[in-house]
Amino acid sequence: MHDPVRDPWAVPMRRAIAEAGHAAQSGDVPVGAVVLSADGTLLATGHNEREATGDPTAHAEILAIRRAAAALGEWRLTGCTLVITLEPCTMCAGAIVQSRVDRVVFGAVDEKAGAAGSLWDVVRDRRLNHRPEVVAGVLAEECAGQLTSFFRER
Numbered sequence: 148m149h150d151p152v153r154d155p156w157a158v159p160m161r162r163a164i165a166e167a168g169h170a171a172q173s174g175d176v177p178v179g180a181v182v183l184s185a186d187g188t189l190l191a192t193g194h195n196e197r198e199a200t201g202d203p204t205a206h207a208e209i210l211a212i213r214r215a216a217a218a219l220g221e222w223r224l225t226g227c228t229l230v231i232t233l234e235p236c237t238m239c240a241g242a243i244v245q246s247r248v249d250r251v252v253f254g255a256v257d258e259k260a261g262a263a264g265s266l267w268d269v270v271r272d273r274r275l276n277h278r279p280e281v282v283a284g285v286l287a288e289e290c291a292g293q294l295t296s297f298f299r300e301r
Contacts, residue, residue: 157286160254166179167290170196173198173199178194182229184219190219208242212229216246229243229250233253237269240262240263
């Protein structure tokens with residue numbers, strides 16, 4: 148398990164958790180994401196906006212990846228790190244591979260739809276041309292708690 152005091156991913160994960168809070172405020176499942184450049188600069192943020200926009204692809208990761216690509220002016224996010232509060236689904240895992248993100252950092256495991264080691268492992272599938280590093284479990288309890296609270300209230 149990760150030590151939140153010493154973990155270098157704790158600060159960006161807290162930013163992703165704050166993003167997830169914005170999703171919950173608009174009735175979306177609270178998932179947040181941030182994209183960091185190779186030097187650790189914040190490039191983009193995103194949170195689930197499916198309910199807000201009526202777009203089934205408006206997952207936090209997809210939105211953050213799109214915004215990071217726009218900020219960089221290119222689709223390749225080589226050297227970048229994607230930090231997400233919940234393990235990515237298959238759609239998002241595919242986008243991660245296609246965008247060439249170097250590292251995926253996530254908090255809570257998604258045993259029902261996770262595609263970065265739980266149910267599937269799309270991001271590390273040896274048959275694909277790109278396989279990012281995966282760091283799992285960063286502030287996992289806090290990330291999972293945010294989701295549990297949201298669904299309990301519904």
